[in-house]
Amino acid sequence: MTVRGGAEYQQGTLPPDFWMWKTTPAPPVPPGPYPQVIWVPHPAPPVPTIAPTVEQCYGCDCLFVFANKLVVGGNIANQFTCIGGAATISVPEMNWAGSPVNSGVGHPLNRKDGSPACSKSLSKAIVVEDMDYPNGVGESGNRIHTQFWAVNIPGDWSDFTQAKSELKYKDQPVVHLGKNDAGGYGMEPICPRKGLHRYRFTLWSLKDYVSSGDNPLDPDTTFNDIVPKLQALELQRATFYGNVKADPAYFPGF
Secondary structure: OEEEOOEEEOOOOOOHHHHOOOOOOOOOOOOOOOOOOOOOOOOOOOOOOOOOOOHHHEEOOOOEEEOOOOEEOOEEOHHHEOOOOOOOOOOOOEEEEOOOOOOOOOOOOEOOOOOEOOOOOOEEEEEEEEEEEOOOOOOOOOEEEEEEEEEEEEOOOOEEOHHHHOOEEOOEEOOEEOEOOOOOEOOOOEOOOOOEEEEEEEEEEEOOOOOOOOOOOOOOOEHHHHHHHHHHHEEEEEEEEEEEEOOOOOOOOO
16 A cells, blocks of 8 residues: 555555646746846947848948938838829939948858959949839739839949939930830839839949940930849849839829
């Protein structure tokens, strides 16, 4: 016979409470002011305040784009669209920071002979694409539509504005404003007719100019024609997005 808890059980059997497991209660919360916690000052980090995304660190190190005037709260600001009236700014204004130094943090780029592949950026390029043309997010029959593209932006510029897009040197434009998918030059008005549209903005950092004064681009060159040249000259690339919802007042028939 085996004695357990003052009760007798036949040998080879177990009491019912043997299987009734009980969870150990949590320890009591220590009284404040919690002397085991040490508070230390946390100074604000340098700009930018968020870690770079994969898109910002594509290629030769990180390229940061600041477009607070262009995209506000995830939406493209009205002065760049037809919402509330015609656009008052006809290029995607932005500024940027970061140079292609090839620090080798996770992605060193070298040529076949072992020399660094990243050189000084001589020019920049910008492209704006409507990702939901023409019907809006979730609709069938959509395609990517090139709204704007520009190349030969001088590599020593740190911003792109309406005024700079119009600069000339010896009576020739400094920046080549390309032919958009609507057949015009520069920015096709951001004015979706139906639904919500996502617009993709891409800034390219290039190791050379796409064309020169002695060999200018044909005015009929499209963005699809220029993409292979951008890929061959690319050092860095940064991408961000902005939304625009169609204004029924502007297109009452939709």
